[in-house]
Amino acid sequence: MASETALRGILLCKSYAHYPVLTQVSLSVYAGECYALFGANGAGKTTLMKILSTLLSPTSGHVEILGCHGANQKAEARASLFLLGHGTQLYDDLTALENLQFALGLRGLSPSMSEMKSALDRVGIGPFARYRSRDLSAGMKRRLAIAKVWLARPKVLLMDEPYAALDVAGIEMTHDLIRDARRREAAVLFTSHDVDRAARVADRAGTLQNGRLEETPSPAPRSKTDARVN
């Protein structure tokens, strides 16, 4: 496994008008590695994800993505990023294919029709390629998002609760995605409540509690109840 640090958060603090959410959080994810982030609801996981993806600026501390400073070299840092968030990031009136075309076109990529079709087949929604997004179910929409990542091939992949709204087959596709990312020396960071599932693909893990991050050497957190408190 390469030891180059793909994603690094250094002493990140975030407070909203004197109210602290994150305190001195530091973490590193190496190229080819998958890191699982646990924590109760409201612990600040989404805030940390947003800061790591440069969507939110920390009150202090900074983020480094492939060596680029998150605040000073924003454009270069963002070029290698992909964030799979809670929302579907789809347009109801565009077809699945058109949504892919749009999302990748914005990133400056122009995959061919056959590449897009095979990505859709891979996530099992090939027959729905020309359906408008409003006609797809929630699970299909999540799979479409996975197809987006397949085609985008980002060097740093961040996923916020990737297991939500997915059935067993969909979860297996997510794991496929993570394994492929590790194979091509990309870094993956995702948040989850599901410790057992996460343990299957994660190399390292950490738990966010009271605004601080506690790393655990093995993928499972020290106490399973920590991550399961909803």
Added chain:
Amino acid sequence: MTDLSRLINRLRRWERGIGIAAFVFLSAGLYLGLVTSPPDYYQGEVVRIMYIHVPFAKSALLAYTILFAGSLWYLWKRDPVVDNLCHATAGIGLFFTSVALVTGSIWAKPTWNTWWTWDPKLTAFAVLLLIQVGYLMLRSFVDAPDREARYAAAVAIVGFADLPIVYLAAEWWRTLHQPLSISVRGLSLSREIFIPLIVMSIGTSLLLAYLLAVRTQMLYLERLLIAKRGRMLAQSTTTSPLPPPPSG
């Protein structure tokens, strides 16, 4: 603590002095303007409203300039105290703009027998009032505090760029449609008129500074209180179990 926070602390010490000075100047100005200055040859006693209208209008524009500069400063330094200053300025500026508009209207009625006239200055002040109202309403509708500060700053900057154009357009419009104009240009600026105006202008500027100092601190403390309450709520939910229900 940034430079401006230290400035806030300094203002807290000077606050009383500024307040007293404002009171002195305003009292003197009002006495000079309303009592001892001569009535106008054409407008009679009514012209005395000018001693309130003009200084308040000038201070309203000063407040808006402070809002603009403060918004730029906030965007540069991202200091929450500067944001409190901007918020305070908008509210106080609204007060000054309202006084300017009301006194302008009171001036217009006996002079031209109409409550409102599309004089370019009044038009620009009416738009300014609406911009300030929109700014304050916007702040109350945004949930996240840092987003609120940024959006408010954006509106302040766009509004400041727009106001001169509003004045220009209204000025051109006036030459076409000839509405009645409120202006101090017609009056000869003799010493008896000039001095009360200056005194009142200094008084309103000091009043602006005083109100700003007080209100900025209020908003700052309000934020601290909200933060503390949030902290207490967060701590109580994560640690102790629910207390037993009250008996009896």
Added chain:
Amino acid sequence: MRELINVIYWITWKDLRCELRNRENLAAMLFFALNILLVFSFSFAMDDLTAILPGLIWTAFGFTSIVGLGRSFVPEVQNDCVEYYQILPVHKGAIYLGKLVGNLVFMTLVGLALVPLLVLFFNIDLGGATWILLLIFLAGMAGLAILGTLFSALTSRIRAREVMFPLLLLPLSVPVFIGAVEATRGALAGDPLPLYRHWIDLLLIFDGIFVIVAFWISELILDD
């Protein structure tokens, strides 16, 4: 620069495709305009409307713009698409410009559809001033679209969007209304161009200044 144009292209592509497929917004704008014109034709039932006609036209168009422009960012916010835009390594002004182009196209379509309705309801005689009127229309409509797209981006992520959008847009578009109404008045009256030309200049300068200001400010609004 290339990334900027790329983003503008794709966002315009997406907006045109979605709207032409859905036509929700266009239909809403058009029927709203129709309703307003209907109400105006009853409320102002006078023999000679020439004095207030430019004001009527621009009031109708202004309200229609509020309906259409206010909603222009809603699809982006609905599905968290804004987050995707935020991560793009490009100046967020590109997103603003992309939406602006889409809005300009839609508002032009609506405006052109209104022209026969205006001639029908108010018996307007365009005379030889058709091209000038087109220019005035485009310049004024651009002014509304430039500010409207910016405030749409701003208000779509806050509460009470429907209230705040017109509250912010209308005071700041006062110069657009003044300029457009006076220029339209001059053109319809058949005045020689130099007489009302400065109003058109005002509109064009307004458009130029605010497209730059809005481009810069949209980075503030869209980037957290």
